[in-house]
Amino acid sequence: MTAPTPAVRDRLRALPGGELPAYLYDLTALRAHAAAVRAALPEAVELYYAAKANPEPEILRALGPYADGYEVSSGGELAHVATAVPARRLAFGGPGKTPDELAAALGQGVHRVHVESLHELRLLAALSARLAPGTPTGILLRVNLPVPERSLAGSALAMGGRPAPFGLDPAQADEAVRLLTDGSCPQLRLHGVHAHLASGLDAPRLLAVAESVLSWTAALAARHGARLTEVNLGGGMAVDYAAPDSRFDWTAYGAGLARLAAAHPGTTLRIEPGRALTAYCGWYATEVLDVKPSHGEEFAVVRGGTHHLRTPAAKGHDQPCAVVPGSAPWPHPWPRPSLRGERVTFAGQLCTPKDVLARGVAAPGLRAGDRVAFGLAGAYAWNISHHEFLMHPRPGFHFLG
Numbered sequence: 001m002t003a004p005t006p007a008v009r010d011r012l013r014a015l016p017g018g019e020l021p022a023y024l025y026d027l028t029a030l031r032a033h034a035a036a037v038r039a040a041l042p043e044a045v046e047l048y049y050a051a052k053a054n055p056e057p058e059i060l061r062a063l064g065p066y067a068d069g070y071e072v073s074s075g076g077e078l079a080h081v082a083t084a085v086p087a088r089r090l091a092f093g094g095p096g097k098t099p100d101e102l103a104a105a106l107g108q109g110v111h112r113v114h115v116e117s118l119h120e121l122r123l124l125a126a127l128s129a130r131l132a133p134g135t136p137t138g139i140l141l142r143v144n145l146p147v148p149e150r151s152l153a154g155s156a157l158a159m160g161g162r163p164a165p166f167g168l169d170p171a172q173a174d175e176a177v178r179l180l181t182d183g184s185c186p187q188l189r190l191h192g193v194h195a196h197l198a199s200g201l202d203a204p205r206l207l208a209v210a211e212s213v214l215s216w217t218a219a220l221a222a223r224h225g226a227r228l229t230e231v232n233l234g235g236g237m238a239v240d241y242a243a244p245d246s247r248f249d250w251t252a253y254g255a256g257l258a259r260l261a262a263a264h265p266g267t268t269l270r271i272e273p274g275r276a277l278t279a280y281c282g283w284y285a286t287e288v289l290d291v292k293p294s295h296g297e298e299f300a301v302v303r304g305g306t307h308h309l310r311t312p313a314a315k316g317h318d319q320p321c322a323v324v325p326g327s328a329p330w331p332h333p334w335p336r337p338s339l340r341g342e343r344v345t346f347a348g349q350l351c352t353p354k355d356v357l358a359r360g361v362a363a364p365g366l367r368a369g370d371r372v373a374f375g376l377a378g379a380y381a382w383n384i385s386h387h388e389f390l391m392h393p394r395p396g397f398h399f400l401g
């Protein structure tokens with residue numbers, strides 16, 4: 001959805017230019033989307049929200065009724081999410097967890113720790129014995145599994161199925177299970193496997209990966225006579241920035257998960273999407289400061305830029321956007337900068353050619369003072385941006401609904 005929702009459009013129109021740029025979140029739209037996702041999933045499939053996509057407390061709270069828990073990937077996220085949505089189940093993942101972070105996770109009593117290496121396993125066992133004796137710590141082994149040939153093709157961000165710092169190499173998984181079943185780590189309870197292998201996959205590809213993760217886990221359990229009753233399939237549901245109105249097929253994905261769950265009775269399936277849950281509820285809204293020609297093209301410079309919305313620079317795409325004509329009269333005696341042609345490149349205020357939000361946007365008649373709402377800005381947007389560069393003011397934040 002590129003076009004802002006009515007609530008977002010109204011707020012964008014009402015905000016004085018000095019209060020732009022601003023992030024505008026439509027929480028009513030977010031709740032409706034999360035409810036639809038939840039309804040498409042089999043009841044038994046657990047849905048965790050990957051807080052890294054957008055950890056704003058209002059977002060975390062809005063997702064509360066639809067999520068079985070939250071995935072956090074640092075001590076900072078752990079503390080933040082535990083405060084914003086207290087007493088919810090947390091899964092703690094991420095490579096390179098420090099002893100302090102693991103200790104904090106034990107202190108919080110997180111539901112699951114996703115253990116990513118043999119060293120981390122031993123460290124967690126030692127910390128757990130010291131800090132939480134008598135309270136078993138539930139873990140999943142994050143494994144960087146081999147995946148069916150070409151199933152990660154099309155992934156925007158493959159994190160597994162190839163050399164990567166994420167998770168255990170499959171060749172070390174047997175040793176990890178041995179340590180967890182031979183009495184070496186009595187404090188730790190192995191519940192199953194975690195595998196977030198890629199981001200940006202469509203439903204058929206994600207299901208193909210899920211099927212291979214489940215078969216691999218069943219074989220691992222059989223080799224060790226272990227009961228592995230949980231498989232966390234990660235997130236990675238595609239968001240198509242080039243086709244913002246097309247959505248990940250949650251219905252097909254839910255039906256596929258139901259088939260996989262039936263084929264693996266006794267195994268709880270869990271997913272932890274981020275981007276595909278929250279991307280659609282956020283807009284980065286701003287104002288055109290200037291419009292000018294340059295070597296045969298035309299540029300509109302907006303308040304703000306990629307230091308607030310790094311997503312297009314990070315992913316190399318054009319952020320989908322919609323123009324909302326400004327209503328204020330032009331206050332200067334000189335002509336209002338306006339687009340002469342049909343297409344414009346929206347650039348930000350930074351002194352770098354990388355500060356481009358969208359190229360070649362059809363915007364006939366665009367003028368300085370018009371407003372632009374960049375959509376799909378509800379995930380990996382503000383929180384992945386380099387806010388301090390050039391010391392421009394921070395955007396406002398509005399949570400609507």
Ligand SMILES: Cc1ncc(COP(=O)(O)O)c(C=O)c1O
Nearest residue numbers: 050196199235236237273274275
């Ligand atoms: C371990 C893990 N789980 C879940 C996610 C969420 O992925 P996405 O936002 O693509 O759904 C990520 C993203 O990097 C991740 O690393």
